Amino acid sequence: MKNQIPYGRHSIDQSDIDAVVSVLKSDFLTQGPLVPLFEKMVCEYVGVKNGIAVNSATSALHLACLALNVGPGDIVWTSPISFVASSNCALYCGADVDFVDIDPVSYNMSADALSLKLEKAKLENKLPKVVIPVHFSGQSCDMEKIFALSKEFGFRIIEDASHAIGSNYKNHKVGSCEFSDITVFSFHPVKIITTGEGGMCTTSDDELANTIYRLRSHGITRNPKEMTEPPDGPWYYQQIDLGYNYRMNDLQAALGVSQLKRLDSIVQRRQEIKKYYDKILNDLPLILPKQMEYNHSSLHLYVIQVKEKEMLADRKVVFERLRAGGILVNVHYIPIYRQPYYQKKYSFLPSSFPNAESYYNQCISLPIYPELTNEDMDRVKETLITPIGHQVLF
Ligand SMILES: *Cc1c(COP(=O)(O)O)cnc(C)c1O
Numbered sequence: 001m002k003n004q005i006p007y008g009r010h011s012i013d014q015s016d017i018d019a020v021v022s023v024l025k026s027d028f029l030t031q032g033p034l035v036p037l038f039e040k041m042v043c044e045y046v047g048v049k050n051g052i053a054v055n056s057a058t059s060a061l062h063l064a065c066l067a068l069n070v071g072p073g074d075i076v077w078t079s080p081i082s083f084v085a086s087s088n089c090a091l092y093c094g095a096d097v098d099f100v101d102i103d104p105v106s107y108n109m110s111a112d113a114l115s116l117k118l119e120k121a122k123l124e125n126k127l128p129k130v131v132i133p134v135h136f137s138g139q140s141c142d143m144e145k146i147f148a149l150s151k152e153f154g155f156r157i158i159e160d161a162s163h164a165i166g167s168n169y170k171n172h173k174v175g176s177c178e179f180s181d182i183t184v185f186s187f188h189p190v191k192i193i194t195t196g197e198g199g200m201c202t203t204s205d206d207e208l209a210n211t212i213y214r215l216r217s218h219g220i221t222r223n224p225k226e227m228t229e230p231p232d233g234p235w236y237y238q239q240i241d242l243g244y245n246y247r248m249n250d251l252q253a254a255l256g257v258s259q260l261k262r263l264d265s266i267v268q269r270r271q272e273i274k275k276y277y278d279k280i281l282n283d284l285p286l287i288l289p290k291q292m293e294y295n296h297s298s299l300h301l302y303v304i305q306v307k308e309k310e311m312l313a314d315r316k317v318v319f320e321r322l323r324a325g326g327i328l329v330n331v332h333y334i335p336i337y338r339q340p341y342y343q344k345k346y347s348f349l350p351s352s353f354p355n356a357e358s359y360y361n362q363c364i365s366l367p368i369y370p371e372l373t374n375e376d377m378d379r380v381k382e383t384l385i386t387p388i389g390h391q392v393l394f
Contacts, residue, residue: 004326005376008190008300009369011266018375019258023250038253039200041260042185046165046175048129048202050209053253054216057162057186057199059246061089061132064158064182064201066273067211068130070095078132078160079109080335080356086134086160087336097346098128099337101353105290107136107303110355118153120277122333127153137332138192138298140169143179162186163300165193166267170294175202192266192298193259195252211241244292244314249365269370270299276374277302277366280381287362301332305362308334315362317391318384322364325383330365 023034039051054060070076076090080099087097100117103110114131121127131150133141134246143159150157157180161167165185175183182205185191187198201212214221219241224231227238248256259266260318287305291297306315313321322329335356337348350357364379 002326002379004328005367005372005380006328006369007330007365007367008359009371010189010194011262011370016255016258019254023254024304026250028250030247032250034250034253034257035248037090038195038248038256038260042165042175042200043202045260045263046173046183046202046264047182048176049204050202050203050206050215052209053248054199054201054246055248055252056197056246057160057184057188058085058089059216059244060184060186060199060201061085061158061160062092063212063213063215063244064184065089065095065130066091066215067201067208068156068158068181070130072279074129075126076132077114077128078242078336079134079136080337080353081107081136081333081359082134082160082336083333084336084339085162086132087342089132090130095129097342099335099348099353099356100131101187102359104355104359105142106139106141106292107289107339107359108139108141109133109146111142111149113355114146115149118149122153128155130156130158132158132160134162135164135167135174137216137289137301137303138163138167139176139295140164140297141168142292143169156181159183162188162191162199164298165191166263166298168296177202177204181205182212187259190300192270192300193256193263195248195259198248198256199374200254210325213330215241215243215248217243217319218245234328239342264283266370267298270368272366273372274299275378276377277368280377281384283387284381285352297353302366302368303332303363304366305359306364308362313387313391315364318365321386321391322380322383324388325379325386327367327380327383331363332358332365333360335360 018292043051070093072094074095078086144193159180164174172178182203185200187195220239222237285307308314
């Protein structure tokens with residue numbers, strides 16, 4: 001039996017292990033010097049003033065929505081081709097959610113579809129308070145266009161960059177918040193760099209940063225300037241909002257600091273993997289992923305689409321073939337509006353999102369992670385084209 005090849009995998013070296021062990025031997029397991037150091041290093045890397053580390057991107061999205069005052073009566077729009085956390089964050093705040101169809105080439109929220117939907121929403125008086133573009137697979141959305149629409153229609157922007165640390169949009173690092181209020185990163189082990197579990201909000205707005213910082217730890221402040229009542233003494237703290245315990249700890253941050261040092265080489269390896277796949281899969285009846293010329297993607301995912309007619313096999317058959325061969329491919333994503341929870345709450349019509357539907361019916365995420373070898377990729381191709389049992393050849 002051959003080894004199984006997962007679709008994504010963390011990359012841990014001895015320096016990562018040493019960094020975590022040294023925290024275990026230190027005075028602080030949490031709330032020590034490593035969390036602010038990790039925040040500072042991410043800020044310097046992406047070119048932004050503030051970074052607030054939290055225990056997941058899901059928490060970061062929740063706090064970002066709260067900081068922008070998302071609440072009951074508000075509407076938040078995002079991409080349907082994303083992880084459920086991209087829209088759940090708005091529901092946590094009591095707001096409503098709607099989706100904007102994707103662009104058929106980049107698989108990102110389409111700026112044109114967004115523009116049309118905004119025109120319609122304006123007439124119906126149902127404009128969104130916040131739009132959450134998701135940088136799918138690491139490729140940035142067309143943020144200049146979305147930013148221009150935000151000025152025209154008066155919404156705020158949270159970039160869900162869970163896939164995209166290390167990516168560039170034009171001359172900007174994703175996370176610089178050049179075209180948004182807040183950017184969110186994920187450090188889950190399948191993402192580009194990891195802290196085990198973890199996430200971060202970046203923002204150039206000090207007030208938003210302060211609010212997120214406070215909400216990360218129960219809504220408590222120790223800054224007399226933020227207190228609403230005079231302090232009783234030097235021991236004093238005040239809870240001024242209803243916050244959470246969404247803190248990152250020093251063990252996680254130590255791993256993050258160590259991983260961040262390798263970020264550029266990790267992204268470079270992912271680019272090489274894409275190039276190799278592009279070469280060996282070029283002659284098959286597949287749609288290969290495309291990068292817009294103004295983007296440099298950290299390539300969290302390498303998604304192919306199966307052209308059913310030419311392949312003489314639908315996506316399910318090809319998916320089963322790969323899984324049976326030990327290639328643990330995945331589907332990113334089931335459109336969020338199709339999830340039973342969302343269907344029950346909103347009964348969205350799949351026909352309202354034709355590009356997302358067509359993409360969902362054909363997509364498969366192939367393995368991509370730094371340790372994946374060219375031989376592994378050759379095996380992926382071999383498995384992809386070799387039918388099992390009665391399956392038809394293409
Ligand atoms: C992984 C992911 C999240 C959630 O990240 P966690 O750190 O696991 O909470 C949110 N949005 C997108 C697009 C993701 O891929």
